[in-house]
Amino acid sequence: MVKLTIDGIQVEVPAGSTVIQAADAAGVEIPRFCYHERLSVAGNCRMCLVEIEKMPPKPQASCGMPVSEGMVVHTDSEMVRKGRRGVMEFLLINHPLDCPICDQGGECDLQDEAVSYGRDHSRFEEQKRAVSKPDWGPLVRTTMTRCIHCTRCVRFTTEVAGTAELGGTFRGENTQIGTFIEKALTSELSGNIIDLCPVGALTSKPYAFTARPWELRKTDSVDVLDALGSAIRVDARGAEVLRILPRLNDDVNEEWLGDKSRFAVDGLKRRRLDRPWLRENGKLRSASWEEAFAVIADRIKATAPEKLGAIAGDLNDAESMLALKEFFTALRSPNLDCRQDGAEFDASRRAFYLFNTTVAGLEEADALLIIGSNPRHEAPVLNARIRKRWLAGGFTAGLVGEAGELTYPVERIGVGTDALKALADGTHPFAEVLKAAKKPMIILGAGALARPDGAALQAAAWRLAAQYNALRADWHGFNVLHHAAARVGALDLGFLPGKGGKSTKAMLNGGVDVLWLLGADALDTKAIGQNTFVIYQGHHGDAGAARADVILPGAAYTEKHGTYVNTEGRVQQGFAAVLPPGDAREDWTIIRAISAYIGHALPYDTLEQLRAHLKASYPVFGQPFIRLAGNDTTAPLANPAALSAEPLAPVFGNYYQTDVISRASPTMADCVAAHYPAKAEAAE
Amino acid sequence: MNTQPEPQTFMFDEISEPLVAKAISKYPEGRQMSAVKTLLDIAQRQIGRTTGSAWLPQAALDAVAARLGAKPMRIYEVASFYTMFNLKPVGKYQLQVCTTTPCWLRGSDDIVSACKKASGIEHFGETSADGVFTLTEVECLGACVNAPILQVNDDYYEDMTAASTEALIGDLKAGKPLPSAGSLGGRKSSAPAPGQTTLLPASGSGE
Numbered sequence: 001m002v003k004l005t006i007d008g009i010q011v012e013v014p015a016g017s018t019v020i021q022a023a024d025a026a027g028v029e030i031p032r033f034c035y036h037e038r039l040s041v042a043g044n045c046r047m048c049l050v051e052i053e054k055m056p057p058k059p060q061a062s063c064g065m066p067v068s069e070g071m072v073v074h075t076d077s078e079m080v081r082k083g084r085r086g087v088m089e090f091l092l093i094n095h096p097l098d099c100p101i102c103d104q105g106g107e108c109d110l111q112d113e114a115v116s117y118g119r120d121h122s123r124f125e126e127q128k129r130a131v132s133k134p135d136w137g138p139l140v141r142t143t144m145t146r147c148i149h150c151t152r153c154v155r156f157t158t159e160v161a162g163t164a165e166l167g168g169t170f171r172g173e174n175t176q177i178g179t180f181i182e183k184a185l186t187s188e189l190s191g192n193i194i195d196l197c198p199v200g201a202l203t204s205k206p207y208a209f210t211a212r213p214w215e216l217r218k219t220d221s222v223d224v225l226d227a228l229g230s231a232i233r234v235d236a237r238g239a240e241v242l243r244i245l246p247r248l249n250d251d252v253n254e255e256w257l258g259d260k261s262r263f264a265v266d267g268l269k270r271r272r273l274d275r276p277w278l279r280e281n282g283k284l285r286s287a288s289w290e291e292a293f294a295v296i297a298d299r300i301k302a303t304a305p306e307k308l309g310a311i312a313g314d315l316n317d318a319e320s321m322l323a324l325k326e327f328f329t330a331l332r333s334p335n336l337d338c339r340q341d342g343a344e345f346d347a348s349r350r351a352f353y354l355f356n357t358t359v360a361g362l363e364e365a366d367a368l369l370i371i372g373s374n375p376r377h378e379a380p381v382l383n384a385r386i387r388k389r390w391l392a393g394g395f396t397a398g399l400v401g402e403a404g405e406l407t408y409p410v411e412r413i414g415v416g417t418d419a420l421k422a423l424a425d426g427t428h429p430f431a432e433v434l435k436a437a438k439k440p441m442i443i444l445g446a447g448a449l450a451r452p453d454g455a456a457l458q459a460a461a462w463r464l465a466a467q468y469n470a471l472r473a474d475w476h477g478f479n480v481l482h483h484a485a486a487r488v489g490a491l492d493l494g495f496l497p498g499k500g501g502k503s504t505k506a507m508l509n510g511g512v513d514v515l516w517l518l519g520a521d522a523l524d525t526k527a528i529g530q531n532t533f534v535i536y537q538g539h540h541g542d543a544g545a546a547r548a549d550v551i552l553p554g555a556a557y558t559e560k561h562g563t564y565v566n567t568e569g570r571v572q573q574g575f576a577a578v579l580p581p582g583d584a585r586e587d588w589t590i591i592r593a594i595s596a597y598i599g600h601a602l603p604y605d606t607l608e609q610l611r612a613h614l615k616a617s618y619p620v621f622g623q624p625f626i627r628l629a630g631n632d633t634t635a636p637l638a639n640p641a642a643l644s645a646e647p648l649a650p651v652f653g654n655y656y657q658t659d660v661i662s663r664a665s666p667t668m669a670d671c672v673a674a675h676y677p678a679k680a681e682a683a684e
Numbered sequence: 685m686n687t688q689p690e691p692q693t694f695m696f697d698e699i700s701e702p703l704v705a706k707a708i709s710k711y712p713e714g715r716q717m718s719a720v721k722t723l724l725d726i727a728q729r730q731i732g733r734t735t736g737s738a739w740l741p742q743a744a745l746d747a748v749a750a751r752l753g754a755k756p757m758r759i760y761e762v763a764s765f766y767t768m769f770n771l772k773p774v775g776k777y778q779l780q781v782c783t784t785t786p787c788w789l790r791g792s793d794d795i796v797s798a799c800k801k802a803s804g805i806e807h808f809g810e811t812s813a814d815g816v817f818t819l820t821e822v823e824c825l826g827a828c829v830n831a832p833i834l835q836v837n838d839d840y841y842e843d844m845t846a847a848s849t850e851a852l853i854g855d856l857k858a859g860k861p862l863p864s865a866g867s868l869g870g871r872k873s874s875a876p877a878p879g880q881t882t883l884l885p886a887s888g889s890g891e
């Protein structure tokens with residue numbers, strides 16, 4: 001640790017820190033454009049000038065200046081102010097000053113600093129430079145005349161995203177930040193450069209000219225478009241969600257967000273179910289809640305409990321799933337399943353289905369084996385963490401499966417399950433890597449679990465973890481990477497077949513007479529029995545609603561207070577930013593209402609009561625997050641020999657459209673058109 | 685002007701290959717990227733040798749990236765930064781006029797005009813209609829003592845005047861080979877223009 005003084009404040013920071021980091025620690029603000037704590041130091045904007053005693057008598061760039069013992073720093077001396085004013089004047093020489101028509105206005109670092117350090121006029125009488133507006137695809141809008149060449153976007157795509165598709169080309173006055181060869185950005189994390197850009201050079205294309213930041217109501221929430229549970233902020237005006245931005249959460253998403261989670265918002269306004277619907281003579285007609293309830297009540301009362309079933313989908317909050325589970329328990333039906341993908345595996349212990357190493361814990365691992373997962377598509381922010389770990393050195397990754405290009409080198413061990421056998425008996429060289437590793441970890445994709453031999457894969461992966469010493473008191477190296485935000489919460493709640501109950505597969509093909517789909521759209525609706533009466537509760541008119549006999553309009557994640565458990569088992573809460581559209585209601589209230597209508601009223605009238613009940617019945621929902629220890633090595637129940645030879649194919653055909661919200665989003669459709677031209681044509 | 689379509693592929697040929705291997709071998713494992721400028725130069729010369737126009741199409745940039753295990757963007761950055769690398773086809777003779785302050789004070793504006801007049805080129809970056817000349821503006825060539833400087837391909841021509849520039853270009857147009865490099869004003873290496881003033885043979889008393 002090094003002690004220094006900044007503006008009279010004593011701070012102690014680790015050796016090797018820079019002066020700007022020490023100032024941040026001391027709570028002294030230093031303006032900056034190029035410096036960013038999660039990127040490498042570029043030191044090219046010069047806005048962070050400070051004065052340091054006993055150094056040459058000139059301002060120093062604090063972002064690149066290492067601290068030393070006893071340093072005395074001034075951040076607000078006359079020299080500093082003059083220096084920063086000079087830097088500002090240079091930056092503004094070529095800046096268009098078009099704030100009135102710039103989307104960054106109101107949340108622009110350059111604008112903010114100009115208030116403190118800008119002059120009220122310019123001494124520059126020559127021509128300003130102008131730069132063309134290259135097309136970087138459907139997400140990022142470029143106005144490169146505003147660019148101040150801080151290179152944050154370049155460093156982000158190079159370091160964090162790992163696609164290295166942006167660079168600083170040409171020189172001097174002709175410098176251009178861009179792709180050089182015009183193309184759409186291919187990173188799934190490209191939206192983050194919009195947040196990073198300190199000026200209005202990079203703004204959101206779908207959000208262009210929509211709102212000013214001060215018009216927005218900001219609500220903290222949790223993302224549900226993958227299972228990582230990234231912290232987000234939902235910005236709404238009136239009844240409309242206009243944009244979603246990441247929030248800081250070092251344990252999960254640091255400050256990044258995947259493009260789908262950020263840009264699928266326009267899907268929240270389209271294909272919405274805003275009133276109940278009933279099917280009559282094969283056609284859906286809109287109905288009142290009363291009518292819908294009456295039809296459902298008649299059906300349920302006329303059906304034997306063992307012929308009732310419920311399947312929960314991927315975007316649900318824990319509250320609605322608890323309500324539905326308890327409603328079905330009251331109806332004496334054991335037919336529940338939250339695995340609409342048909343997965344069947346041992347969920348008797350949390351460790352069997354969690355990402356036990358944790359997202360932050362991943363940074364301690366020194367070897368990684370990925371089985372049947374493509375983290376780049378299933379959790380792009382997690383993929384960036386893996387890349388971060390790889391960049392730090394001393395880390396080797398291997399892959400069993402067919403995942404496409406990842407952003408770090410992986411040894412491709414094989415595409416099928418024979419590769420797992422080769423690892424188990426040590427005949428593949430990657431076994432040596434696992435053996436030598438101090439903290440090896442295994443990631444098993446949820447897509448692999450959904451295969452007919454999913455349980456065997458789970459057991460085989462667990463056994464590999466045990467064999468290579470990844471299950472210890474101080475380290476848990478077995479991980480399942482889910483892609484459904486609701487899944488872990490549902491498993492924690494035991495939204496699973498009860499005693500003698502039917503699984504998803506058994507409920508299809510006429511296994512039940514009444515099937516309640518709670519936001520379940522990813523199952524094969526054609527496999528639902530011809531005469532099965534389908535109740536679809538959800539927010540989008542997608543596959544489930546198309547097959548439904550009754551539609552109950554629910555709320556999307558931005559419209560309800562909800563609890564979600566991420567793939568690590570972290571219990572997090574989302575808050576409603578807007579009201580559900582039309583007659584739609586928060587989902588648990590719908591179930592509560594119908595339970596009373598049928599005469600089995602659930603024992604809670606408010607969300608607080610429901611949550612108290614949830615925590616009392618399932619204590620994990622009330623406990624602070626902890627990393628599980630790996631000392632219980634009892635393997636999941638399954639016969640690992642039952643593995644099929646099928647290759648482990650990727651679970652998503654494309655990253656952009658994976659659920660009802662992203663399928664309804666025109667922006668996501670544009671992304672598919674830009675990145676998978678063949679697929680977009682087929683969908684026409 | 686080179687009107688061939690942009691080549692879609694590029695491979696180092698048997699003349700370039702040993703040079704490439706040698707350039708890369710100069711740097712330790714993992715630091716191959718250090719050879720980037722040498723490889724770009726080799727590629728550009730190869731294309732000059734084989735097509736008569738020394739430039740770097742994208743295929744060549746990508747081939748250099750692949751050879752060095754670098755992301756193509758890193759190569760684009762380097763190739764676009766240096767004026768020695770041409771990202772468009774160029775003429776047989778590349779007229780590179782230095783316009784940095786010392787050369788400018790010594791009359792580089794006249795050299796630029798003379799180049800334009802003699803070659804028929806209107807703007808920097810353009811190639812003459814006959815495809816023989818390309819005019820480029822470059823920064824200090826490090827030969828300011830003998831300013832102004834006109835570099836043609838690899839050679840420096842020094843102490844240029846409008847007249848000597850026009851004559852030089854005229855000769856090249858007429859198919860004559862490049863004269864030997866150096867001062868065209870009669871100066872011996874970098875000695876003062878009117879002749880040597882120091883290290884003269886001893887005369888008078890001497891101290």
Ligand code: SF4
Nearest residue numbers: 147148150151153197
């Ligand atoms: S586009 Fe923005 S982030 Fe990128 S270099 Fe320019 S100012 Fe910086």
Ligand code: FES
Nearest residue numbers: 034035045046063
């Ligand atoms: S923040 Fe230090 S130079 Fe840009």
Ligand code: FES
Nearest residue numbers: 782787824825827
């Ligand atoms: S200024 Fe022309 S060579 Fe230096």
